[in-house]
Amino acid sequence: MADASGMCLLVFTLLLLQLPLLVRSLAGTSCFSTMKHRAHMDGDLMITGLFPLYTLGIDHSNNHDSSHEDQMPLIFKNYQFVLALAFAVEEINKNPDLLHNFSLGFDMYNIHFRAWTMFKNPFTWLFGKYRIPNYSCMRDRRSIAVLTGPLGMTSDQIGTLLGLYRFPQLTMGPFDQALSDHHKFPALYQIAPKDTSIATAMVSLLLYFSWSWVGLLTSQDENGSWVLAELKEEMTKNRVCVAYELLISSKGVSCLFKLIEVYNEINKSSASVLIIYGDNESLLDLMVCIEQLLIKGKVCIMNSQWDLTMRRKYFILGSLHVPLIFSHHHTDLSGFTDFIKAVNPSKYPEDIFLARMWFLSFNCSDADSDCVTWDNCPHDASLDWLSGYISVMTMSGDSYHIYNAVYAVAQALHEMLLHQTEDHTMENRKGTVPSPAQLHPFLKNIHFYNPAGDEVILDDERKLDPEYDILNIWNFPEGLQFTVKIGKFSPYALHDNQLSLYEDMVEWPTGTAETPHSVCSKNCGPGFRKSHQEGKAACCFDCTLCAENEIANETDMEQCIKCPDHQYANTQRNKCLLKDSSFLAIRDPLGMALACMALCFSMLTAAVLGIFVKHHDTAIVKANNRILSYILLISLIFCFLCSLLFLGCPNTVTCILQQITFGVIFTVAVSTVLAKTVIVVLAFKATSPGRKLRWLLVSGAPKFIIPICILIQVTLCGFWLGTSPPFVDTDAHSEHGHIIILCNKGSLTAFYCVLGYLGILAMASFTVAFLARNLPDTFNEAKFLTFSMLVFCSVWLTFLPVYHSAKGKVMVAVEVFSILASGAGLLGCIFAPRCYNILLMFNRNSLHGFRDKRLYSRRN
Structure with missing residues (x-):
């Protein structure tokens, strides 16, 4: 204790020696070498600020004495910290609703970044000039809180020291996750919000x-x-x-x-x-x-x-x-700019940083003197004169945090003093300085709106x-x-x-107004999809054209979109277009050709029927069973005409009639050919009286072939209609850009049964006719029936593979053409030679001619 008392006495003596210099300062002159390195404003309760004011925070010099610090350039941007602190303190002192009968003041010290110099000023403030830990005769016991920052490292180092004494520390730098550890820093509060967004x-x-x-x-x-x-x-x-x-x-x-x-x-x-x-x-x-x-x-x-x-x-x-x-x-805080314009060393005589700035900016002393003579400065000088300091006129984010920190301390002090009113009168409270440790419960729960209307919360968990x-x-x-x-x-x-x-x-680094691009791969435009490159990031890809009938109507699509059945993709693969309805119409060139062929063949068949009716008494007509010939010709007329059911827009009725009419009428035609063939065979084989074949021919049994064959076909058609009848269907894939309306066969099994039954009849007719082809007689038509069935079978055997390989309207056209070709084969092969004999070879169309021919051949 004696040593400590001696130290205090020594310091007191030194202060007496400095008295003349203080008098000179009051007279308008001061020396930098004698002023303390701090900014000070007196008050009942003090807030201490520890901020880097001379450097960016990194001091690369090994010399850290006072004279070296005097030579460091003051960073005016950082000096705004002092201005923000003074602005907030003056605002609070003028506010009648805060800190009744108490005033706030502040001390601001510069700190260094290096570990071995960082604690220089904090130790001086905390323990006095001689920096004796846990003992001080110098520190102002009115200090209630410390502001640090903006660097996290300085707040960390100083916070470790202040935490030992439970001294409230408010850091105004960016929110640091490391500083939020309340076990390591129990007395530290961060003003800045979290970067959660x-x-x-x-x-x-x-x-x-x-x-x-x-x-x-x-x-x-x-x-x-x-x-x-x-x-x-x-x-x-x-x-x-x-x-x-x-x-x-x-x-x-x-x-x-x-x-x-x-x-x-x-x-x-x-x-x-x-x-x-x-x-x-x-x-x-x-x-x-x-x-x-x-x-x-x-x-x-x-x-x-x-x-x-x-x-x-x-x-x-x-x-x-x-x-x-x-x-x-x-x-923005109203009044801050006007406050800065009014700042000068006369208003704040204990601000060494402002004095140095004024001296350097306005040259306030003689060149040979180290002392500042304020009388040499312009009387109306102001910080807004300095164009290089224009940014300080607007409060920075760090300065705004200092402003909020001062208000947070004031609000906590106000609430703490209100809690003490029950134990102390206003007069007693005036003389009692609260302990800094008593402030913690109020700082932890502080929640208020500053004068600018912004919300201030110190609790890390409740920050917005x-x-x-x-x-x-x-x-x-x-x-x-x-x-x-x-x-x-x-x-x-x-x-x-x-x-x-x-x-x-926005001003871009390229020096142009065009927005820069930053992509791994260029965008895939409409019509293309992204194809990712193996082993690379998802943003690196190739562009692949969409498949047929698929589109990509946006940029950078992952997958192409398949067009609905009633639509199709355009050539650019970026739009689905509505398909046109299509069917084998009569007005189409193909449909018109087939319709003309059907009408011509039906008219030609009708003409042949007329010839046979007109010459019904001739030998050729009689010899070939004119009733069966009439039936065959009439069935062929309907065969040609039924092909017209396949043309035009299909509906349910036409779809059913197409197949049923085709199957029944062609059954009539083929069964008639079979009956004619059987009759020819019976006619030549039943020449002896009393034979059973002659009895069959005389009794008219061959005439029952037609109704029996028709009955079987009708049964098959009935089974077809009862199980799975034909219906109207659409084909959206066979022809690009069109929806083909066609008749679906329904049951393919039933369709092939009907067609197969016709094939069986045709093969039976062909076989019988082929066996009777060499029978002698002028009126024998077995050869013609053989050729007609050969053509018929060839057409329908060719029809099967062609029909299955065709699509859309072509499939319908193949079926129509097969009907017309097979009918034309029957008409040409059976009736063309007979018409030739009837119309041109008159001598062959009578029994007299036939007998003369036989007599002439015997004589020779």
């Missing part, structure tokens, strides 16, 4: 520009691993592929080799889009590398943890000078998904970065309206 937001941007081939670069830490997993999952759900995946750490010598690997991977990849998720401390070396290596033609999508305004040169030389940045959305502003850095004017808001993402909007973007405002 960053993956959805970034993938929404990829989908907006149709980028499906993307590289990923993240820091090799807990945050990077968590976001990487979220990104990959969201990309997989939306069919966006990862071209390459890179993890990088700023720790160790191996980082240099990793940078070369990253550079090679990025440049050789065909992906034009690179997502970088990291922060200032983890990927700073990469940005320096990018400046030197000049990675070209890549669009960079980044998170808001990057302080791009302090790395302007890294993004102007390379292609990443126009990244798309997702920054946490926050409402953040909204994002999408920013673009314009290099205009040349060499001066200008941050432009080009869009917004809100997870609370409807799915299709979450992302809003002003595409025309």
